Amino acid sequence: MKKITLFLVLTIALLANTHVFGQDTWKLLTEDFEDQIASTRWDAAEAGDANKINFAANYTALGMEAAPGGGEYCLKVEVNTDPDNGQASFVGLFPKGFSVKPPFTLTFDTWLNWEGSAGTTEFLYYGIGHAAAAAFPTDGFDFSFTGDNGSSRDVRLYKNGEEMKIDECTTCLYADGTQNNIAGGIYAGSVVDVDPDTDGAYPGMQWLTVSVEATEDAIIYYVNGIEWARINEVANEGNVLVGYMDIFSSVAPATNFALFDNISVTRPVKAATEDNNINNAYVYPNPASGFVNVVVEENSRFELINLSGQTLIRQNIEAGTTKINVSNLNSGMYFSRITNESGKTQMLKVQIQ
16 A cells, blocks of 8 residues: 555645645545554544544454455554443544645545444544644534444534434435345445345445535545435535444443544545646756756745655745755656745645756
8 A cells, every 4th residue: 555644734734735746636634543653644623531442443453354455554543442431432533734625535445343232322533623722623524424324413514513313404415315234224235245244235344435525515424435424515615524422331342442544535636626726837958957947927935845745945946947956856756836925825846867
């Protein structure tokens, strides 16, 4: 699996509001947990005092197959684990200092492990538009679902921490018009029927690819590419969240947990390009050797940033063409940030040979 650490992407995004390129999208954030120090890149918010968070869980040690994206390590979360003190519990993980506005898509691989009779109260929980880490989010738009097929409401939407029940919300839609997983209902076609003797498929005990797409007029939640729910509103700029919760105090078996891997936030190339608000600013030659010419239409500030987020060159440039010496820099990929007097910016990749 190609590894681009969250630190690298976040550092550049925070300093320069830039992107890593993909074929159809630009990656704003990516996390694969492979370096085993992901805990330094995420903030954890909790309710309840018997939760467990492991940012470097090993698939082999867990006796499980790796996530579809591959790798050896993942994030493992358990909630409400004290049999002598059961309590409603929540764990939410937020990438440090990250913020994004629509349009974008949050995607990750997840496994919901559960045991016992149907009716578990542990829910996968994830969403967007959060201002800060909180014990239970009081802002943003979130979605949750159980791993089994037996809760009174198997799937739940949340706005600003309040559940959007199907008979009360006017801007939300659930697949097949239900919050329950019945045979042929909301889960149909998007999860594997792992036990033909049950009432339809259930999403637990298998790898799922989960995503939430924030468009300019809606927030859409998918499982394995099939829409499960949507909210016809626009998300505020904010952080993303992945998490796990138990909404009741009854304590589940120790084999109930959630795994997360291959987390990414991407933006469509067209939208990412439209974020660059300066027209006609460019750098040449590219690839460059010895010097670059920077062309701008108005007085601006030029910065050259390496892949660790360090600003190596910073200087004011006048309208027209300015030659900048880069002969002392190592070969490799850099990013230039050009900021005009109005505060608008243009980000450009620069390859130095």
